[in-house]
Amino acid sequence: MEVSLDLCRYNAIPYMAVRNTVHVLPREMFGFSTFGIAMALIKWFPLWLVDKFLLLVANFILGNTDQVGLRRPKTGPIELKNVTGKTPVLDVGALSLIKSGEIKVMEGVKEITGNGAKFMDGQEREIDSIILATGYKSNVPTWLKGCDFFNKxxxxxxxxxxxxxxxxxxxxxxxxxxxxxxxxxxxxKIARDIARQWRPNDSCSNSHVILLKET
Structure with a gap:
C-alpha cells in the first residue's frame, strides 16, 4: 500500500493487485501507536480479546475494508502475526486514496499483455511499469553449511x-x-548469555560470535 501511496503522490495511477487477505490497521489509536497499545494489552488480556479490540477500533476508524477490496483474514491480526509472521499493514494515508479511487484495488492479474495487464475481473489496462511486491525469505541454508540448527x-x-x-x-x-x-x-537473551560466559582474565582469541538478522 505504501508503494501505491508514493506513486499516487507523484501523479502516477497505481493499480494494486491484492490476491490475499490482509489486515489493515490505523497507525495510531487514541493518539498512541497501535502496536504499542496491542503489546501493552497482551500483558493483561488474552490474545483473542486484544485482537477483537483492535479490529473493533480499526473498523470504527477506517470503516469496512472489505468494501474496497481489502478482505480481512478470519484470524486476528496479532494471532496471525504470531503464527505466520505476516504483519498487519498500518495505514499511513493510502486507504483514503483507495476510497477516492485514486489508488485502484484489483483482485489479481490474470495475464501480462503486450502493453499492460489483464485483471481477474476481465478489465485490461495499459501499464507502464510493473512492481512485484513478492516479499522475502531467509536464505541462510544456501551459505551456512554444516549446521543443523536451521530448517529447509x-x-x-x-x-x-x-x-x-x-x-x-x-x-x-x-x-x-x-x-x-x-x-x-x-x-x-544473547547479551545475557555472552555476559555469563565472559571472564575478565579469559583470552578472547578463540571466541567467535555470529549474529544473523533476518531482513
Missing part, C-alpha cells in the same frame, strides 16, 4: 522463545516472526 526454510528448528542460540557460539536474531519485539527478546 531457513528458520530455526527450535521455536520461539528458544530459537536464539545454536552451537559453537552461533546466535540468531530476528527469526522469531514477531517483529521488533521478538528481535528485542533475542537480543536481550
Amino acid at each position: 526454510d531457513g528458520m530455526p528448528k527450535t521455536p520461539f522463545p528458544n530459537g536464539w542460540k545454536a552451537e559453537k557460539g552461533l546466535y540468531t536474531v530476528g527469526f522469531t516472526r514477531r517483529g521488533l519485539l521478538g528481535t528485542a527478546s533475542d537480543a536481550v
